[in-house]
Amino acid sequence: MSKPVVAIVGRPNVGKSTLFNALAGEMISIVKDTPGVTRDRIYADVTWLDKSFTLIDTGGIEPDSGDIILSQMREQAQIAIDTADVIVFITDVQQGLVDSDAKVADMLRRSQKPVVLVVNKVDSVQKYMMDVYEFYNLGIGEPIAISAANRTGIGDMLDEIVKEFPEDADTDEDDDIPKIAVVGKPNVGKSSLINKLLGEDRVIVSDIAGTTRDAVDAKVKWKDREYIFIDTAGLRRKGKIKEELERYSVIRTVTAVERADVVVVVIDATEGVTEQDAKIAGIAHERGKGVVIAVNKWDAVEKDDKTIYKHTNRIREVLAYMPYAELVFISAKSGQRLPRLFETIDAVIENQTLRIQTGVLNEILSEAVAMQQPPSDRGKRLKIFYMTQVGVKPPTFVIFVNDKELMHFSYTRYIENKVRDAFGFRGTSLKFIIRERGEKS
Numbered sequence: 001m002s003k004p005v006v007a008i009v010g011r012p013n014v015g016k017s018t019l020f021n022a023l024a025g026e027m028i029s030i031v032k033d034t035p036g037v038t039r040d041r042i043y044a045d046v047t048w049l050d051k052s053f054t055l056i057d058t059g060g061i062e063p064d065s066g067d068i069i070l071s072q073m074r075e076q077a078q079i080a081i082d083t084a085d086v087i088v089f090i091t092d093v094q095q096g097l098v099d100s101d102a103k104v105a106d107m108l109r110r111s112q113k114p115v116v117l118v119v120n121k122v123d124s125v126q127k128y129m130m131d132v133y134e135f136y137n138l139g140i141g142e143p144i145a146i147s148a149a150n151r152t153g154i155g156d157m158l159d160e161i162v163k164e165f166p167e168d169a170d171t172d173e174d175d176d177i178p179k180i181a182v183v184g185k186p187n188v189g190k191s192s193l194i195n196k197l198l199g200e201d202r203v204i205v206s207d208i209a210g211t212t213r214d215a216v217d218a219k220v221k222w223k224d225r226e227y228i229f230i231d232t233a234g235l236r237r238k239g240k241i242k243e244e245l246e247r248y249s250v251i252r253t254v255t256a257v258e259r260a261d262v263v264v265v266v267i268d269a270t271e272g273v274t275e276q277d278a279k280i281a282g283i284a285h286e287r288g289k290g291v292v293i294a295v296n297k298w299d300a301v302e303k304d305d306k307t308i309y310k311h312t313n314r315i316r317e318v319l320a321y322m323p324y325a326e327l328v329f330i331s332a333k334s335g336q337r338l339p340r341l342f343e344t345i346d347a348v349i350e351n352q353t354l355r356i357q358t359g360v361l362n363e364i365l366s367e368a369v370a371m372q373q374p375p376s377d378r379g380k381r382l383k384i385f386y387m388t389q390v391g392v393k394p395p396t397f398v399i400f401v402n403d404k405e406l407m408h409f410s411y412t413r414y415i416e417n418k419v420r421d422a423f424g425f426r427g428t429s430l431k432f433i434i435r436e437r438g439e440k441s
């Protein structure tokens, strides 16, 4: 099941960043070791009780004349309507209810998306509670009073948010069909790839209306197997400044990746791999998705017998945090090696759901421990009791030890490599959880 997406919408200065940081700072579990992934306030992974979601900030409004603010708020709200499962509309009790709030509330109400109305800066309940009731007039439900700065009311707000999540997002009738997100920088050939897949005889089927306004999911059949391709191309929205465009395309990439089983990161061979490619691939890595790097426009590269090695090495270097990623050199234009792309996607799907028996895992583990002694600290040596696989997508393992503090990142990496040597797991990240024996799961 893909994680729900929650978007924050609100006027400038109502406290969106403060709220975002409060949520992102304390309750998120992020993988911090992905180089090349800058974390600004565009998105964060939040966990509340037993629920996780992706929080996005559609932000980026310049405080300016009233008219511009309103039009930008509409734009922001539209992005939220397009991409989110739940919208958090945040207002400010100290500024009071203003006209643009009412207009945006109308828009949100018409979208029929679940909306949680939040009134911020209620630093004192006594002082402001009467003013909070005024926000009922927006007609989008009961206002929840919070103070983002003091971190009060946040739990109640999160309760309301998670209540709105779809019971089980698996109600989709296409749910057994693997979902493949095609992501990448502008102009790398994402649309060309999807068009090629749809255009050839062996691949047509239908277009199904996507969940979002301008993303179209395409159902593709290849060798009797169906796939749903999630297209993120054509993210250019007219008349937008560069920064805003970037934010929008990050949001769209994150939400597409969230829905996908496997992510095809398209890069442009004629340009070579860049930091921006690393950032985009990092979004898939952090979310534990299957990853295939499609090196496109291979037809346009002048080649000698070393070209492919040079490209491979360079990509491995820039994407060093995901050595497991599969590489395929393709041409969306000529269709070259598209069959190979499908074969690779199939293999990655299989690896994402591969389960290894505990007995077999522990044979690998004892061999690994015998070959390289676990680390020790101040006379105390790490003891590894056993390991077991507890999940898939991505394959997740728990290693039971005597003392968590003694388990170094490098030793976990060593065990990961041994597991990979034995079982491959190409194309998928692996997750390791270290637990002390006796600790509850």
Ligand SMILES: Nc1nc2c(ncn2[C@@H]2O[C@H](COP(=O)(O)OP(=O)(O)OP(=O)(O)O)[C@@H](O)[C@H]2O)c(=O)[nH]1
Pocket (backbone or CB within 6 Å): 010, 011, 012, 013, 014, 015, 016, 017, 018, 019, 059, 060, 061, 063, 120, 121, 122, 123, 146, 147, 148, 149, 150
């Ligand atoms: N009194 C009070 N002030 C708050 C609270 N939350 C945020 N603020 C203040 O409100 C101001 C705006 O907060 P931000 O979080 O930057 O607001 P924003 O909505 O992200 O603003 P933009 O980036 O312009 O869209 C800052 O000075 C915050 O310190 C609160 O709960 N109480």
Ligand SMILES: Nc1nc2c(ncn2[C@@H]2O[C@H](COP(=O)(O)OP(=O)(O)OP(=O)(O)O)[C@@H](O)[C@H]2O)c(=O)[nH]1
Pocket (backbone or CB within 6 Å): 184, 185, 186, 187, 188, 189, 190, 191, 192, 193, 232, 233, 234, 235, 296, 297, 298, 299, 300, 330, 331, 332, 333, 334
């Ligand atoms: N030589 C060559 N050119 C290609 C190939 N694939 C795409 N192109 C060209 O690259 C340009 C961009 O292709 P698009 O498919 O529009 O790229 P995109 O990633 O969808 O771009 P956005 O919509 O901006 O995100 C076009 O001029 C294509 O003709 C390829 O395999 N070989």
